[in-house]
Amino acid sequence: MREKSIAVIIVAAGKGERVNADGTGEPKQYRTLAGLPVLTRTVRAFLYHPAQMQVVVAIHADHADRYAALNLSHPRLLSPVIGAETRQASVLEGLKALAPSRPDLVLIQDAARPFANPQIISAVLDALADNDGAIPALPVTDTIKRVRDGNQIATTEDRTQLAAAQTPQGFRFGQIFSAHMRASTIPRQFTDDAEIAEWAGLRVALVPGDRDNIKITHPDDFARAERIIHGDTALETRIGTGFDVHQFEPGDAVWLCGVRIPHHAKLKGHSDADVALHALTDAILGAIGEGDIGVHFPPSDMRWKGAASVVFLKHAGDLVAKAGGRIINLxxxxxxxxxxxxxxxxxxxxxxxxTLGIAVSRIAIKATTNEQLGFIGREEGMVAMASASIEMPRVD
Known part of the structure; x- marks a missing residue:
């Protein structure tokens, strides 16, 4: 039996207006959370899951530049689609984008939920073996009052029959696509995809949610999200250093820290010979105990001949994020x-x-001469040194 194909729609087409009440002006999905934009964290949660999933992000029409600035790149990450005025309509645009590939299963995820862990994602997928749909949910522990006029309690609900829904919500693709198409023809707005599935007569199961799988909605949710990332985990700060040297050869420009600088020579190397990014990549890899740049991108591999060194740097940054770390400063x-x-x-x-999804204020770049001494002084080559301070989960 062939393995079922899986796709993910990440709904990021909102303006984030409630979060913007704090005056930042930046939509919540693009704001930085512990060194990484919220949307980057959400996308990576699915790209790094053991199941091989295609991911498409539905974005606001005005946010194309913001999305591009995330520098998200992965073979299974599709080009973003432009969402619509409502979440429901944005999901439908995502479903239409996936229709040509016709995946077996689809997960629908809120961009503002960056903590969908592998266990939740796997539980939803497993439940689809016997159900038309599945969602993570939490039991309601507070007593719930129904208030009809905004002031007086009308009745108390039976909380044993209530659950708080989360995402990702998973469905068999053909069924939820058909349900969404039919729902788009009636004058009703549904609050989530499970409600559309229920309306269409599909069987939707519940799987255990996670209290840390929060949806960032209000400004103070960012503080809570920071506590989730750092509060319950014993962290330690690691330091890595990098050193690289390249000689000059005939040319007309050098690449340094990803910037092309006109010069009467170029640096010699298998890639673009960006001596500064090579040293910085080694510093990051060293801090997390992942060897050096040659281990990950051997010069004997012709794939990296002439490659832009930002590729190497991004790989190192991805390894930090995958390990649950964050870059403090470079x-x-x-x-x-x-x-x-x-x-x-x-x-x-x-x-x-x-490239790394961090604040510019965390990066220092300096330069000095060698006072015309040695091979540097004779302009035969140049040297770069780097250090990286990275916060990582403690390993005893």
């Missing part, structure tokens, strides 16, 4: 007589920040 020092580095520092910091 420090790069370049040593050369020429070219002049200082004019390009802001662009270099921007490249690193966007």
């Amino acid at each position: 420090d790069v020092t370049m040593i050369c007589e020429a070219p002049k580095i200082v004019p390009h520092v802001p662009a270099m910091r921007d490249v690193i920040a966007q």
Whole structure:
């Protein structure tokens, strides 16, 4: 029996107006949470799951630049689709985008829920073996009052029959696509996809949710989300260092920290020879105990001939995120007589920040000469040194 194909729709087309009540102006799905944008965390939760899933993100029409700035890249991450005015309509756009590939199963996830853990995702998928749909849910522990006029209690609900729904919500693709298409033809807005499935007569099962699988809705939810990431985990700070040297050869520009700088020579190397990013990548890999750049991208592999070194840096950053860590700060020092580095520092910091999904304020870039001494002083080559401070879950 062939393995069922799985797709994921991440609904990120909202404006995040309730969170924006704190004056940031940034939609919640693009705001940084412990060093990574919320949407990046949500997308990675599914791309890193053992099940091989295709992922499509439904974004707001005005957010294309914001989404592009996340620098999300993966063979199973499809091009984003433009969502609609309502969550329900945005999901339908995602379903239409997936229709040509006709996956067997589809998971529908709120972008503002960045803590969908592998256990929840697997439980939803497993439940679809015997049900048309499945959602994670939590039992309601508070006493629930029905209030009709906003002031007086009308009745008390039986909380034993109530559950608080979460995402991802999973369905058999053909059934939920058909249900969504029919729902779009009536003047009713459904609160989630499970309600559409119920309305269409599908059997939807519950699987255990997780109290940390919160939906970020209000400004103070970010503080709670930070506590979820760091509060219950014993963390330690690790330091990694990197060093690299490349010689000059005839050319017209050098690549340094992902920025092309015109020069009377270029740096010699198998990739783009970005000596600074090579040192920085090694520093990050060293901090998390993952060897060095040559282990992950051996120069004997022709795939990396002429490759942009931001690819190597992003890989190191992804390993940090996958291990549950976060980058605290990065420090790069370049040593050369020429070219002049200082004019390009802001662009270099921007490249690193966007590649790793961290704030520019966490990155320092410095440069100095070698006072015309040695091979550096003779402009035969240049050196870069880097350090990385990374917070990681403690391993005893």
